[in-house]
Amino acid sequence: NGATALMLASGSGHVESVERLLNHGADVKAEDHNRRTARGYAVSSGHTKVAEMLQKHETHKA
Numbered sequence: 183n184g185a186t187a188l189m190l191a192s193g194s195g196h197v198e199s200v201e202r203l204l205n206h207g208a209d210v211k212a213e214d215h216n217r218r219t220a221r222g223y224a225v226s227s228g229h230t231k232v233a234e235m236l237q238k239h240e241t242h243k244a
Contacts, residue, residue: 183214183215183216184213184214184215184216185214185223186208186209186212186214186220187199187203187208188200188203188204188208188209188210188212188220189212189214189218189219189220189223190223191203191220191232192220192221192223192224192227192229192232192233192236193220193223193224193226193227193229194227194229195224195227195228195229195231195232196232197231197232197235200220200232200235200236201235204235204236204239208220210236210239210240210243211240219236220236221233221236221237221240224236
């Protein structure tokens with residue numbers, strides 16, 4: 183389905199894994215085959231802390 187490691191970690195709520203992936207340059211804006219981003223995975227799975235982390239990282243990079 184085109185999901186990245188960041189998307190899978192985000193959808194599972196793995197805060198430490200998400201932090202590590204972001205620190206190593208994971209692409210926050212990458213989309214899977216359904217055009218969902220890592221933040222979309224986090225939101226749809228109810229992981230608000232991860233979604234907020236991703237949003238902050240995306241804003242900080244802009």
